[in-house]
Amino acid sequence: DAGVIQSPRHEVTEMGQEVTLRCKPISGHNSLFWYRQTMMRGLELLIYFNNNVPIDDSGMPEDRFSAKMPNASFSTLKIQPSEPRDSAVYFCASSFNRDVATNEKLFFGSGTQLSVL
Amino acid sequence: AQSVTQLDSQVPVFEEAPVELRCNYSSSVSVYLFWYVQYPNQGLQLLLKYLSGSTLVKGINGFEAEFNKSQTSFHLRKPSVHISDTAEYFCAVSDQAPPGGYNKLIFGAGTRLAVHP
Numbered sequence: 001d002a003g004v005i006q007s008p009r010h011e012v013t014e015m016g017q018e019v020t021l022r023c024k025p026i027s028g029h030n031s032l033f034w035y036r037q038t039m040m041r042g043l044e045l046l047i048y049f050n051n052n053v054p055i056d057d058s059g060m061p062e063d064r065f066s067a068k069m070p071n072a073s074f075s076t077l078k079i080q081p082s083e084p085r086d087s088a089v090y091f092c093a094s095s096f097n098r099d100v101a102t103n104e105k106l107f108f109g110s111g112t113q114l115s116v117l
Numbered sequence: 118a119q120s121v122t123q124l125d126s127q128v129p130v131f132e133e134a135p136v137e138l139r140c141n142y143s144s145s146v147s148v149y150l151f152w153y154v155q156y157p158n159q160g161l162q163l164l165l166k167y168l169s170g171s172t173l174v175k176g177i178n179g180f181e182a183e184f185n186k187s188q189t190s191f192h193l194r195k196p197s198v199h200i201s202d203t204a205e206y207f208c209a210v211s212d213q214a215p216p217g218g219y220n221k222l223i224f225g226a227g228t229r230l231a232v233h234p
Contacts, residue, residue, distance in 0.1 A: 004160070043161075043207065043224040055219060091160055106153075106222070108160025 004109035006092050012115045018080040021112045024073055025094030033079050033106065034067055035091040043091075049075065050097065082116045089113050118143040121225035129199075129231045132200055138193040140208030149220060150191040151209040152182055155163045155227075161207060168190065172190050178202070203232045 002030055005024040036044040046085050048056040049069045060067070062075055064083070067073040093106040122192025124139040142148065149168050153161040172184040182193045191208060205227045213219035 009137065042226045048219070048221075050219075056221065092161070105163050105166065106161070108162070110158065110160050 002106035004092055004094050004107050006090075006109035006112050008112060009110065010115075011114045012084055012117065014036070014079045014117050015083055017116075019082045019086075019114060021077040021090050023075045023077070023092030023109060025072065025075070026107055027101070028074070029096045029107070031095045032075050033093040033095075033110075034068060034075070035093060037089045037091060037111070038087075046077070053074075062084050077084075078097065079114075082114075084116045085101075087114055104117045118149065119210050119212055119223050121208050121223055122165065123206075123208050123225035123228045125211055125228050126226065127229045127231065130193065130198055130212065130234050132143045133197045136195050136198050136202075138208075138230065140191045140225060142189050142191065142210040143234065144189075144210060144212055147213050149182060149211045150182075151211075151222070152176065152180070152193050153209060153224075154178075154182050155205040155207065157204070164193070164206070177230070198230070198232045199228060200232050202230060202232060205229050208226075 005020045030051050032049040035043050036046055037043045046059045047067045052069045063077055067077045089111045091108050091111045094106045095106050119142050119163040122141045130136045150198045151166045152164040154164050164180050165182055167173045167174045167184045175181045180195050182191050184191050197204040207227050209222045211222045
């Protein structure tokens with residue numbers, strides 16, 4: 001398996017622009033997570049999907065952030081409008097959980113390095 | 118709410134020396150504990166996990182960790198490190214899922230292990 005695939009690897013954009021990050025989870029995994037990593041705040045969970053349904057979006061910073069999972073093999077994280085403080089590495093991770101509550105091993109993608117100028 | 122403290126932000130060590138990366142957690146309930154490793158420009162990979170049972174957990178690449186409930190610690194050890202172990206190491210904790218909820222992973226800030234020849 002190719003693992004969790006994220007695109008793009010790097011994104012440089014100007015403040016106010018829309019940014020869309022993409023993720024393809026490992027085939028057969030039923031849970032998907034979006035994390036943000038910064039020096040100041042470390043690794044933060046933004047949103048958790050189970051069977052394509054958002055279970056926990058309490059980590060989404062504000063209304064400028066939105067995430068979708070239209071099917072089991074694809075998810076997007078969108079920032080509109082983007083701001084310099086959104087600059088970070090965004091990771092997607094997937095796992096197979098026997099139920100929505102269980103969360104034992106995550107497989108991470110290589111991340112998207114976002115720079116908002 | 119649970120939290121994770123990684124006491125050292127950086128640990129320099131010479132090749133073939135032993136190393137211990139410290140992790141303490143706070144939680145009022147039973148927990149699951151994890152160590153993840155992040156190599157440069159990559160996503161996180163699971164090193165080892167404690168769910169229940171033996172308090173000494175062995176992981177990949179010769180690492181092991183010991184769960185100490187009385188000290189609320191889960192320190193990571195390796196008796197002899199290699200240059201290739203240079204990476205960032207993250208301790209993570211999750212409470213056992215509450216009714217209707219899920220066991221959410223909370224990550225520490227990370228410890229950068231630098232192995233020198």
